[in-house]
Amino acid sequence: MGTKGQQTAQLIKTAARTVFKRDGYLNARMTDIADEAGKSPATLYNYFDNKREILHAMLEDFLSRVLDQGNPDPQGVYTSESLRSAIAVFWRTYTEFLPELVGITHAASVEDEFLQAWMQIREVGVKQIAGRVKVLQRQGLVDPKLDPYVAASALSSMLEHSCYLWLGMDAGGIGRPGSDDEAIDTLTYLWSRALGIE
Amino acid sequence: MGTKGQQTAQLIKTAARTVFKRDGYLNARMTDIADEAGKSPATLYNYFDNKREILHAMLEDFLSRVLDQGNPDPQGVYTSESLRSAIAVFWRTYTEFLPELVGITHAASVEDEFLQAWMQIREVGVKQIAGRVKVLQRQGLVDPKLDPYVAASALSSMLEHSCYLWLGMDAGGIGRPGSDDEAIDTLTYLWSRALGIE
Amino acid sequence: MGTKGQQTAQLIKTAARTVFKRDGYLNARMTDIADEAGKSPATLYNYFDNKREILHAMLEDFLSRVLDQGNPDPQGVYTSESLRSAIAVFWRTYTEFLPELVGITHAASVEDEFLQAWMQIREVGVKQIAGRVKVLQRQGLVDPKLDPYVAASALSSMLEHSCYLWLGMDAGGIGRPGSDDEAIDTLTYLWSRALGIE
Amino acid sequence: MGTKGQQTAQLIKTAARTVFKRDGYLNARMTDIADEAGKSPATLYNYFDNKREILHAMLEDFLSRVLDQGNPDPQGVYTSESLRSAIAVFWRTYTEFLPELVGITHAASVEDEFLQAWMQIREVGVKQIAGRVKVLQRQGLVDPKLDPYVAASALSSMLEHSCYLWLGMDAGGIGRPGSDDEAIDTLTYLWSRALGIE
C-alpha cells in the first residue's frame, strides 16, 4: 500500500492526470495540480522538481504498465483477427493513458527531451509493425520495394493521430466515429487492405 | 511592391516563420521575432496585437494561397495517378508551409481557437477525400458499410501526421523516408491499397 | 490578530492608503505600494489582482466601517444641533478616510466602474438629506416646489467638494478654513440657512 | 481667418475637446486626438509638446473668452436677480467649456501644475463671491463672524461640484435636475437663502 510519501506522490500524479486532461499539459500550472491534489504547491516540490518530472513519472508508470509487460510475439504475423486485436489494444491503451499520451505529444512541441521520449515510445510500435510488414513482404503480400520501417511509421501515424484527434481533442472535427467499435473497425479495414491481409 | 508598412508587416511575418520553424510557435517570444525582423518589439505591436495574430495572419496568407485557389474536381475520382499527385501536392504544400501547419498544430494544444481553425482547414481535405471514398463505395471497391468521413479522417491523419513527423520534427525517429519521393511513394502505396485502387 | 496572510493583506492596504494619499490613486504604481509595504510587487498579486482591487477592498472596509454601522434616524429631522453634528460626522469621516474618498473620486475620472461606486455611496447621503428636506417642506420651511433630491444633491456637493478641496488637496487655494471647527461652523451656517432651520 | 498653421492648431484643439469630452482627459491618448483631427500623431507635436500643452492652450482660450472679458462690477452687490443671473452665467459657462473645466479637474488629480491652475481660476470666483459676502455682512444679512473667503469657497464648491456631476458625468446619480432651469433655480434658492438675500 506504500508509505505516506508514496501515497502522496501517487496523489500528485493522479491530480496531474486530471488537470492535464482538463486543461492540457501545457496550460496546466503547478498550482492547478496542487489545488487538484488538495496540497500546497510546495508539497509538490518535495516529490517532483517540476511539471516535466511529473509527466516523466507518469510516463514511466505507463511504460511499466504497457510496454514492459511484454510485447508478445516479437516475430508475430498479422492475421485479420490479430490485426484487429492489435489495433483494439492500441485504441484502448490510448484511451486509458490519454493524459500521458496527449501530454507527451504536447510537451514534445516545447521541449526536445519529450520529443525524444515520444520517438522512443513510438519506435517500439514502429519496429513491431515493421517486423510484420517484412513477413508480409516475404509472403508476397506487400511490395518488396517498400521500406518496412517507413511504411510502419506511416501506418503508425494513422493510428496514433486518429486516436489523438478522436479521443484527445474535445473538438475532433468532421469524421469522428460514433463508437469505439466503429473507430477500430475502420482503422482495421484500412490497415488490413493496405497490407494486403485477406 | 507595397508601402513601407506593408513591407514591414510582411517582414514580421517572414521573421515569425523563421522563428516558429526554429524554436516552435510555443517557444517563440515576441522579442525573438522582433530580433529576427531587426525591429523593436514595440514595432511588432503596430502591426499585430500579439503572437496569435501573427500566426492568424500567416494562416490567412496560407489559406488564400492554397485553399482558395481551387480544389479543382469537387466530384473527382481517384486513379493511381491522381492519387499520387494529390498526395504529392499535400506533401509539397506541407513542406512549403511548414511553420504555418506545424504552428497551428502546436497552437491548438494551448488555445481552443486554433484547434477550431485547424479542424476547419482539415475539414476541407476530409470532405474531399470522403467524396472520393463514396465514389469508390459505389464502384464496389470500398466496403459500403464504412462511414466515408471516418475513413477519410483516418487517411487524412496518416498523411498529415506523417508530414508532421517526417518534415516538421528535427528528430523524426525511426522509419523516416530517405527522400520526398520515397515518402510520397510509400504513402501512395498504402493509401491506394487501402482504398482498393488498382 | 489574523493569520499572516490576513496581516499581509492589511499591510498592503495600509501601504496603499499611504501611497494614494501621498501620490494620488492615479499616480500610484503597484511598485510604489509594494515598496511602501516592504514587499515584492509579486506579493501584492497574491492578494489583489490589480490596483483597482486594492481600492475596492479599501472601499469595502470603508463601507463596513461607516455606512453599515447604521444611518440612525432614517426619518430624522434637522435641528441646529443635529445638523451641525451630521456635518461634523461627515467632516471627520472624510478626514479619516481621505485616501479612500479622494481615491474613488480620482478613479471615477478614469473608470466608469468607480463612478458607479461613487454615485452609490453618494446616493446614501443624498437620500438621507432629501428625507430631511421633505420634512422641512411639510413644515413650510422650504419651498415645496423644490425637488428634494436635487436640493439634497446640491447641498451634498457643497459638503463633499469642500472636504475634497480643504482636506484632500495639498494646495487648497484661497478660502481655506483655519481649523476643523471653522470649516464645520461655516458649512453648518450656510446649510442651515439654506434650509430655513432656526 | 489665420494661417494654415493656426488653422491646424485650432483643429487639434477642437479634436481634443471632442476626445476629452468623450473619453475624459486622462483616458485620452495623443493618437486618439490625432485620429479625431484626421492628422498624424506627429503633426500634433508640431504644435503642442504633449497632451498637457493642449489642455493648457484650451484653458488659455477659455480664460481669454471668459475671465478676461471683464468681471463686471468688482464691488457688486447681490440681489435676487443678479444672483440668479450670476449662477446662470456660471452654469452656461460650465456647459460651454465642459471639456476644459472637467479636464482641468481631472488633470489636477495627476499633476500639481494643473491643481495650481485650477485653484487660480477658482480664486477669481471665490474672491468675487467673498466681496459680495462682505457687503452682506456689512448689511447685517450674514453673520460677521464668518470668514467671507471660507464661505465663498464653500458656496463655490456647491456650484462647481453640482455642475461637475450634473453636466459632466454621464452617470450623475440620484438628484439630477430635469432641466437647466431647475438646476439654476435650485442652486439660486439655496444660495440666496444661505446668504440671507430676500
Next chain:
DNA sequence: TATGAATGAGATTTCATTCAT
C-alpha cells in the same frame, strides 16, 4: 512531511515621442 507565504525573473504590452522623408 507539509505548507503558507514570498519572490526573482521575465514576457507582454502600452504609449508618448521622435525622425527621416
Next chain:
DNA sequence: GATGAATGAAATCTCATTCAT
C-alpha cells in the same frame, strides 16, 4: 507643414520555485 513608421522606457502581471516554520 505633414506624416508614416519606428522605438525607448516603462508598468503590469504571471508563474515556477524557494524558504522558514
